[in-house]
Amino acid sequence: MFNRSRRSFLRNIVVLSSLWGVGLKTARAKSTSQSTALDIRNFGAIGDGLNDDSDALDKALSLVTAKGGELLFPHGIYRITRPLKYQLLKDVILQGNGATLLFDYARNPSYGISFSGKKTVSGVLSKNIRMGSQEWLESSSFSSDAIILLEQVNHEFISLNLSLSNSGKAQCILSSQQSFFKSEMTGKSLVNDKDGTTFLIIAILDRFNALVILGNNQAKQPDFSNYPKWAVVDLWCAARGYYIKGEFINLKKSKNSSYLCCDAIWDNYASKQTQISMVKSGKLRINGLTVDGGGGNYGVMLVNLVGLELKQLTITNCMINSLQIEESYQVKILNSVIEVAVTNLPSNYAGCINSSQNVNIIGCKFSGGTHSLSHGGTIPCRNIQITNTSFSESKSWTLDFHGNIQGVVLTSVIADGGGYIGAIDVKIQNSVFRNSSTIQGALVLGPERDSKFYQIINCKVNNLQGNGLVIANQFVIHSIQQLLISTSTIVGTKNGILVQAYPYGKSPLIAKMMLVGNNISAPTQISNVNNINKFIINKE
Numbered sequence: 097m098f099n100r101s102r103r104s105f106l107r108n109i110v111v112l113s114s115l116w117g118v119g120l121k122t123a124r125a126k127s128t129s130q131s132t133a134l135d136i137r138n139f140g141a142i143g144d145g146l147n148d149d150s151d152a153l154d155k156a157l158s159l160v161t162a163k164g165g166e167l168l169f170p171h172g173i174y175r176i177t178r179p180l181k182y183q184l185l186k187d188v189i190l191q192g193n194g195a196t197l198l199f200d201y202a203r204n205p206s207y208g209i210s211f212s213g214k215k216t217v218s219g220v221l222s223k224n225i226r227m228g229s230q231e232w233l234e235s236s237s238f239s240s241d242a243i244i245l246l247e248q249v250n251h252e253f254i255s256l257n258l259s260l261s262n263s264g265k266a267q268c269i270l271s272s273q274q275s276f277f278k279s280e281m282t283g284k285s286l287v288n289d290k291d292g293t294t295f296l297i298i299a300i301l302d303r304f305n306a307l308v309i310l311g312n313n314q315a316k317q318p319d320f321s322n323y324p325k326w327a328v329v330d331l332w333c334a335a336r337g338y339y340i341k342g343e344f345i346n347l348k349k350s351k352n353s354s355y356l357c358c359d360a361i362w363d364n365y366a367s368k369q370t371q372i373s374m375v376k377s378g379k380l381r382i383n384g385l386t387v388d389g390g391g392g393n394y395g396v397m398l399v400n401l402v403g404l405e406l407k408q409l410t411i412t413n414c415m416i417n418s419l420q421i422e423e424s425y426q427v428k429i430l431n432s433v434i435e436v437a438v439t440n441l442p443s444n445y446a447g448c449i450n451s452s453q454n455v456n457i458i459g460c461k462f463s464g465g466t467h468s469l470s471h472g473g474t475i476p477c478r479n480i481q482i483t484n485t486s487f488s489e490s491k492s493w494t495l496d497f498h499g500n501i502q503g504v505v506l507t508s509v510i511a512d513g514g515g516y517i518g519a520i521d522v523k524i525q526n527s528v529f530r531n532s533s534t535i536q537g538a539l540v541l542g543p544e545r546d547s548k549f550y551q552i553i554n555c556k557v558n559n560l561q562g563n564g565l566v567i568a569n570q571f572v573i574h575s576i577q578q579l580l581i582s583t584s585t586i587v588g589t590k591n592g593i594l595v596q597a598y599p600y601g602k603s604p605l606i607a608k609m610m611l612v613g614n615n616i617s618a619p620t621q622i623s624n625v626n627n628i629n630k631f632i633i634n635k636e
Contacts, residue, residue, distance in 0.1 A: 143172025213377025
C-alpha cells in the first residue's frame, strides 16, 4: 500500500461521500487494497497559519486512523491549539507536501500530536524460557502472526528498614532491621520501588547484612527514610535497577502451523515473573511534513508502533523533546531534520528512542538539547543502524546511547560534540567524533554487560579538552571478547586511548585487543588506569 504512487490516485478520483456520509470529495485508488486518499482541506482546514485548524485535523485524523488510508496536507501552515492523540490500528500515510503543523499553545504540557498502537497483556509465563526455546513457541496459543513483548515484572516487594555503612568505598554493607537476606539473592539487585536506587548484591554475610555495590550512578548515600518498598530482581545490568529484562519477539506461523521465532530470545525469562503482551498497530508513514513546536515543550510522540517510517520530516522549535519514540519495533527515520532548543534543563533531546528494536536512521540531522539523539529505556534497544547522519549543538555528547543497548552499527556518522555509546556489540566505521564538551572523551564506549566486540574502523576521534577514545566499564562486566581499532586517527590533550575499569567487582578482561594502522596523537597514547581495578588486556 505504501508503494503506490499519488499519480494513480489522481487518475481514479471518485466521490466517497455516499460511503462515509461526510459529504467530502476524496480520491480512491482502483487497486486490490482499495486504499483512500483524503484531503485535509475537505475537513475544513484553512492552512493559513492564523485560523485554528485543530477541529479539522482532529476529524480527519480520527477518520483515517480508524479506517486506514492516506491523508494529504497541501502546502500551508495548519495551526493547532490543543494536543491531538490517536490510537492507530490501521495502516496510515500522512503526506505532507511541505506543509507545516504549528503547535500554538504556550508551554504545551503534552506532545502536540501522538500516535500509539495497542499493547494487550495476555498473561505471564508458566515456565522458564531460554534462547531458542522451541518448546515454548510450539506450546503457545497465539492464533495469528504476532509481535510479542516480554517484560520481567511481578517482583515481590518487601517492606524493609535499611541502613548503609562503609559507603565511601565501591563496596559497602547494606543492613536490614529484619531477617531478610538469603544466599540465592547473590548476584541479583535490590531495587527501590520509588526512585530506582539500586544495589548489586555481591555477597550475603548473614540474614541481616549483605555486601553490595551502589548502582544507578548514585554519588552519595541514599536516604532510606521515605522509601520502605524494595524488590529483589534479576536484572539485565547488574548494578542498574531500571534495565529489567524484556524484548520484542516476532512470531510467524510455519506451514505446519507451528511457530517460528524470527528474532532471538536473548535471555532466560523466569516463570511467574515475565509478562507476555501482544503489540498490535497499523503501519504509520509520515512523509514531507514540518512540525513547528511554536516554542512549546513537546513535539511528536509515537508509542507501541510496529512498522514506522518517518521520511523528510522536520521538527523544530520545541524546548524539551521534539521526537519521542517508545516501545516500537521496525522503525525507519529517513532524510529528516530533528531539532530542539539548547536550554538550562537537566535533560532535553531532539530525538529520544526508548525501548525500541530494529531501528534504522539514514541521512538525518539531529541537533540541540542535552543530547541531540538519545537511546535507552526499560526494555532494551537492539539492532540500531545509523548511516550518513549528523549530530550537533548539544550541551553534552551529541549522540548518547545510555543503558542496555545491543547491536549498534554507525556508518559515516558525524558527531560534532562527541558520542557516548553505552552499548555492546558495536561497529563504528568511517565516522567522526569531535569537539566533545566533556574531558572524559570525544568517543566513549561504556559497556554495561559482557560484549562480543567493539570495532572502530577508519574513524577520526578528536578531543581538544581531554581524552580521545575511552573504553570504560560503567558497571559490573566481565569481558570484551574483541576490541579492534583500525586505520583511525585519534587526537587528545590527555590520553589518546584510555581503558578504564571502574571499581566495581573484579577487573574486567579484554580477551583480544588489536590496534592496526592507527595515527594516535596525545601525550599518552594508551593508558589503562583506575584507582582499584584495571582491564586485563591481551594484545594480538
